Amino acid sequence: MKIVYLNTNYEDSHIEEKHIHAAGMQLHVHNGLKPSEFAPAVEDADALVVALEKVDRNLLDGMPKLRVIGRMGVGIDSVDIEAASKRGIPVINVPDYCIEEVALQAVSMILAAHRKLVPAQTIVKDGRWDNNELKPIQALSGLTLGLIGMGRIGNKVIEYMRAFGLRIAVSDPFLRADQVPTGVELLSFEELLKEADILSIHCPLTPETKHIINRDTLALMKKQPIIVNVSRGGMINEQDLAEGLDNGQIRYAALDVLNQEPPDIGHPLIHHPKALITNHIAWYSVEAEIRLREMSVTRVIDYLEGRPVPTIVNAKGLEALK
Known part of the structure; x- marks a missing residue:
């Protein structure tokens, strides 16, 4: 054969x-x-x-x-x-094959975005030592982490993030309440968008989930969340996300995947001051x-x-x- x-x-x-x-x-x-x-x-x-x-x-x-x-x-x-x-x-x-790796990438991006590590590095590289423009940074333990989807990788993210003392919630239409880990809340998609300070995407790309993050769903996000995506670029309408970053609807975006890879040189997120973009490396070790x-x-x-x-x-x- x-x-x-x-x-x-x-x-x-x-x-x-x-x-x-x-x-x-x-x-x-x-x-x-x-x-x-x-x-x-x-x-x-x-x-x-x-x-x-x-x-x-x-x-x-x-x-x-x-x-x-x-x-x-x-x-x-x-x-x-x-x-x-x-x-x-x-x-x-x-x-x-890469559950640990992708989950760790998500956690790394959550922490880097929350602690504003990239803008902090930019300040230092510019020869400055002023941290006022990084403020405010809230205590992580007082925030809500919301996961869209909870398969193998989502479960591993929850395992890693428990140590930080956040409230953790998940939205997944295929889950029952008794299938969610102890201490994790199961919310509707709309509830999750309204309550999450940090939103991490962990579901497969299907016709139903394509551009699940768009102008309409961004409008439901009340807490100006950080959005993290290590799943598939097609989950996000990137132009809508860029607009959300510009108008303050979204605090920060950390993405390992994009709709088009590699992206065009004029992609609205590549050089955005509120975005951390990596080159689809989450899977790798x-x-x-x-x-x-x-x-x-x-x-x-x-x-x-x-x-x-x-x-x-x-x-x-x-x-x-x-």
Whole structure:
């Protein structure tokens, strides 16, 4: 069987080779390809593995033998799940390889934004030593941290943030009150927006959550909150957020993800004095990268060899076809 890696862009493939060759399968790696060059590279693939490359209906139509898609990462918004499901093709992601890393990035951004570390550094680099323009900074323990979504990463953020003594609340339409950790409040989305001093986003990007932060939802935020996003850039209407920062609706924004990556040079948030932007690095540690590669390849092989896989994202859709 032939496993094709498309534009995953690692310098070598020794991790993948070890597992694929041990299974008696073939590995074909194609990096640096343009969409117009995809067809001959993938046409006879039994399995396709991608990182951020889009897998749409046209690409799927050119792979008549395809049995499984592996997505190297958490989000699956780059894959046409409906088209894959109609073909009976499972889509396997790896939502459990970087829980610690992404949660720690969120916590780091929360603390940096709250303590105004970036503007404080700018003052020092400008040769000044006056802290009046940084005031006020409230005690963290008196604030409310609100989480939009509470999956694996949201749970880890709660675990880390408990030590700071904040009130912690979450909004998640898939949670019941008895599923929320002790001491954490479950609120409606509107209640969370009204009560949060710090708002951290931890839900997947879907048609329902796209631009969940926009002019209308910003208007519901009564406490001029800090907004943190380590999930997907598409959660936020960035122009609306920039306006919210300009008019004082929002105190600060700390984002590891943007709608377009890399962003245009004129992006309204890149040089904004009330924004901290990092380059989609939340997922990364040396260990997480190894886990990602190991888990991606072994789950694809497990499926091809008939073993159960824990993270088939369209399992319900496939079951409905039976």
